[in-house]
Amino acid sequence: MKAEAKITIVDFPEVVNIDEIRDEAPEVKTFYLSFLDPRLEAGFRIRSGQFIMCTVFGAGEFAVSLPPSPERDRLHITVRAVGKVTHALHRLRPGDKLGVRGPFGNGFPFEEIKGKNVIYVAGGIGLIPLRSSIIHVLQHREAFGRIILLYGARTSRDLLYREDIREWQKTPGFETFVAIDRAESGWDGEVGYVNTLIGKANVPVENTAAFVCGPPVMFNGVIAELLKRGMSEDDIVSTLERNMKCGYGKCQHCAIGRTLVCTDGPVYTYRQIKTLGEGI
Amino acid sequence: MSVFAVSKEVLMTVIQELGKTHELHGPRVDRASGQVFFERAGAAEDIALEAELPSMPPKELFFPQVDRLLKYRYDSAARSVELTRLGQERPKALIGLRPCDLAAIQCLDRFFLGQEYVDEVYRTHRRKSFIVTYTCNEPARQCFCVCFHTGPAAEEGFDLNVTRLASGYLLEAGSEQGRALAVGLGLRPATEEQRMEKERVVERSIALFPEKATGNKAWASRVMNRVTTGFVKPEVWEEIGKKCFECGGCSYVCPTCSCFNVEDACGAEGECERLRTWDSCSLESYTRMAGDHNPRKLVEDRRNKRFFCKLSYSQSKKYLRPGCVGCGRCVWVCPGDIGLPSVVEQVKS
Numbered sequence: 001m002k003a004e005a006k007i008t009i010v011d012f013p014e015v016v017n018i019d020e021i022r023d024e025a026p027e028v029k030t031f032y033l034s035f036l037d038p039r040l041e042a043g044f045r046i047r048s049g050q051f052i053m054c055t056v057f058g059a060g061e062f063a064v065s066l067p068p069s070p071e072r073d074r075l076h077i078t079v080r081a082v083g084k085v086t087h088a089l090h091r092l093r094p095g096d097k098l099g100v101r102g103p104f105g106n107g108f109p110f111e112e113i114k115g116k117n118v119i120y121v122a123g124g125i126g127l128i129p130l131r132s133s134i135i136h137v138l139q140h141r142e143a144f145g146r147i148i149l150l151y152g153a154r155t156s157r158d159l160l161y162r163e164d165i166r167e168w169q170k171t172p173g174f175e176t177f178v179a180i181d182r183a184e185s186g187w188d189g190e191v192g193y194v195n196t197l198i199g200k201a202n203v204p205v206e207n208t209a210a211f212v213c214g215p216p217v218m219f220n221g222v223i224a225e226l227l228k229r230g231m232s233e234d235d236i237v238s239t240l241e242r243n244m245k246c247g248y249g250k251c252q253h254c255a256i257g258r259t260l261v262c263t264d265g266p267v268y269t270y271r272q273i274k275t276l277g278e279g280i
Numbered sequence: 281m282s283v284f285a286v287s288k289e290v291l292m293t294v295i296q297e298l299g300k301t302h303e304l305h306g307p308r309v310d311r312a313s314g315q316v317f318f319e320r321a322g323a324a325e326d327i328a329l330e331a332e333l334p335s336m337p338p339k340e341l342f343f344p345q346v347d348r349l350l351k352y353r354y355d356s357a358a359r360s361v362e363l364t365r366l367g368q369e370r371p372k373a374l375i376g377l378r379p380c381d382l383a384a385i386q387c388l389d390r391f392f393l394g395q396e397y398v399d400e401v402y403r404t405h406r407r408k409s410f411i412v413t414y415t416c417n418e419p420a421r422q423c424f425c426v427c428f429h430t431g432p433a434a435e436e437g438f439d440l441n442v443t444r445l446a447s448g449y450l451l452e453a454g455s456e457q458g459r460a461l462a463v464g465l466g467l468r469p470a471t472e473e474q475r476m477e478k479e480r481v482v483e484r485s486i487a488l489f490p491e492k493a494t495g496n497k498a499w500a501s502r503v504m505n506r507v508t509t510g511f512v513k514p515e516v517w518e519e520i521g522k523k524c525f526e527c528g529g530c531s532y533v534c535p536t537c538s539c540f541n542v543e544d545a546c547g548a549e550g551e552c553e554r555l556r557t558w559d560s561c562s563l564e565s566y567t568r569m570a571g572d573h574n575p576r577k578l579v580e581d582r583r584n585k586r587f588f589c590k591l592s593y594s595q596s597k598k599y600l601r602p603g604c605v606g607c608g609r610c611v612w613v614c615p616g617d618i619g620l621p622s623v624v625e626q627v628k629s
């Protein structure tokens with residue numbers, strides 16, 4: 001197979017159209033995008049775990065993960081409105097344009113984890129950066145062992161990609177455990193923090209890779225639980241978030257110790273995270 | 281290396297010749313304040329070659345304090361946008377650059393043009409430049425280039441290097457474009473005696489540095505080992521952090537500091553410009569994220585970061601040399617007395 005030249009839009013944004021907008025959860029929307037330039041529309045390739053820098057014209061630029069699978073999926077981003085630029089994005093309608101640079105970053109391991117069990121542990125919007133890898137792994141179901149998703153959110157309304165999850169559950173042997181923090185009427189799923197799901201799912205630790213993503217408290221609880229069960233620090237993988245201005249290793253805002261999250265990361269093993277030389 | 285000997289008049293001719301194809305930039309002494317600025321010079325004669333180190337480094341020429349990257353206007357009726365890249369190539373000749381500042385430009389070159397991605401913005405500013413360095417006959421009070429092996433004479437990376445001799449100047453060509461200029465003007469090759477005289481000028485200059493700077497070869501490297509391996513007590517960073525006023529001055533005057541911010545500035549008519557501006561890791565906003573989460577909130581953590589950048593071998597890998605070139609500007613500017621040399625001393629003790 002001929003290797004395709006990889007396209008990276010480094011410093012001059014390319015314009016995309018917003019084809020469709022879906023409400024995902026309160027303050028969270030998914031934007032489906034397509035490049036105006038047909039060459040990019042056909043040739044823009046990503047790896048799971050990479051991100052782009054997205055320009056909201058008139059407001060500015062922000063870093064955002066790429067939830068689509070690298071194979072057979074629509075280009076989209078899922079964004080929570082938290083500040084100036086992300087709120088401006090939420091005010092846009094289909095047909096509006098955005099700027100895109102990237103894709104940047106290393107991405108999640110895929111070939112390296114073939115043959116293993118894969119556990120995804122997500123808290124809240126931590127599911128956004130994991131979505132790509134989940135779908136990619138499910139698209140190659142036969143190459144992996146157990147595939148388990150442990151997902152928690154504050155309330156049932158905060159759960160993302162609910163349709164997707166129902167779709168994924170059709171894949172044989174895909175195990176899902178979803179919990180919300182407190183009981184709600186009409187909720188018949190799990191209740192409690194995500195780390196409690198680890199026991200419920202009776203997750204394997206041998207020959208297993210765990211991808212963990214969520215707010216710091218959840219992250220720490222989950223890591224502690226996985227380590228307690230005997231998982232190796234090299235098999236726990238996460239993606240880090242930092243203030244970023246360029247995405248290609250020059251503005252230095254995302255430096256943690258000796259690493260730059262934009263070019264060396266955003267995906268790190270827990271062992272790497274521990275030795276970055278600075279707190280996360 | 282081709283080496284020439286020239287009189288003051290001929291040196292001026294060389295600069296004038298450069299001025300025909302390049303913007304001239306060099307040191308200028310401000311009459312009122314006595315301060316030295318590295319600025320655009322109208323003519324060769326305006327350049328004060330012998331003035332002391334300019335208070336601001338020349339990084340501004342390749343990494344402007346405010347750089348306009350691109351402009352656009354979003355047409356919200358047609359929902360379309362047109363983006364235009366700004367910034368153009370302007371050939372610049374930097375005249376009378378001190379060796380430490382040259383070493384800093386080499387750091388910036390390796391950082392912006394090396395690594396995984398090339399920074400096209402920097403490359404555009406840097407392309408077609410011509411660098412004339414000037415050997416320091418004597419150090420100023422704050423200089424410690426000898427500790428980081430950047431001065432008092434430049435060894436490589438210049439197009440031409442000028443050294444003042446007892447009579448006239450020695451001109452060394454360090455690049456093909458430097459040699460071509462000298463040969464084109466028919467400059468007279470230097471004699472062996474003139475070359476030797478330069479060596480003596482450099483030796484005399486080194487002897488003028490305080491013993492502290494020249495006596496102990498491991499002054500910086502021992503501390504660099506400790507900073508790289510994290511072998512510095514948290515109390516030391518706390519002490520250093522307590523003295524910081526969080527003014528950002530050290531980053532602005534440092535010739536190797538190159539952190540930047542990016543923002544879109546928009547006018548009333550909806551026309552926007554994307555600006556790249558200098559930023560400083562000493563400022564609280566530097567790492568702040570939405571929801572007021574700040575992984576580097578404490579000032580000592582932020583100071584720790586600055587000195588990690590200047591004094592760790594991890595960062596040196598990107599510059600292919602230490603991130604401090606020993607210019608001493610942060611000593612001048614820091615109101616908290618935590619310029620780099622005093623931090624080295626504190627980490628040591």
Ligand SMILES: Cc1cc2nc3c(=O)[nH]c(=O)nc-3n(C[C@H](O)[C@H](O)[C@H](O)COP(=O)(O)OP(=O)(O)OC[C@H]3O[C@@H](n4cnc5c(N)ncnc54)[C@H](O)[C@@H]3O)c2cc1C
Pocket residue numbers: 051060061062063064065066078079080081082083084085086087125128129240241242243244245266568569570571
């Ligand atoms: C690699 C990566 C992937 C991300 N993926 C997603 C995603 O898929 N969905 C999503 O909703 N958000 C994601 N974020 C976070 C998103 O970038 C921030 O929420 C966004 O920058 C906030 O910008 P603002 O102008 O709305 O907020 P303000 O608070 O107004 O931001 C001011 C400035 O601070 C910076 N900033 C603030 N918070 C963050 C942050 N958390 N991370 C980085 N920079 C920040 C921005 O550069 C911004 O210009 C990701 C961040 C990174 C680094």
Ligand code: SF4
Pocket residue numbers: 530533534535536537590603604605606607608609610611619620
């Ligand atoms: S850290 Fe201080 S002495 Fe070193 S290069 Fe920067 S300004 Fe000069």
Ligand code: SF4
Pocket residue numbers: 523524525526527528529530531562613614615616617618619
């Ligand atoms: S110049 Fe001194 S006081 Fe100002 S930010 Fe730098 S270290 Fe702190």
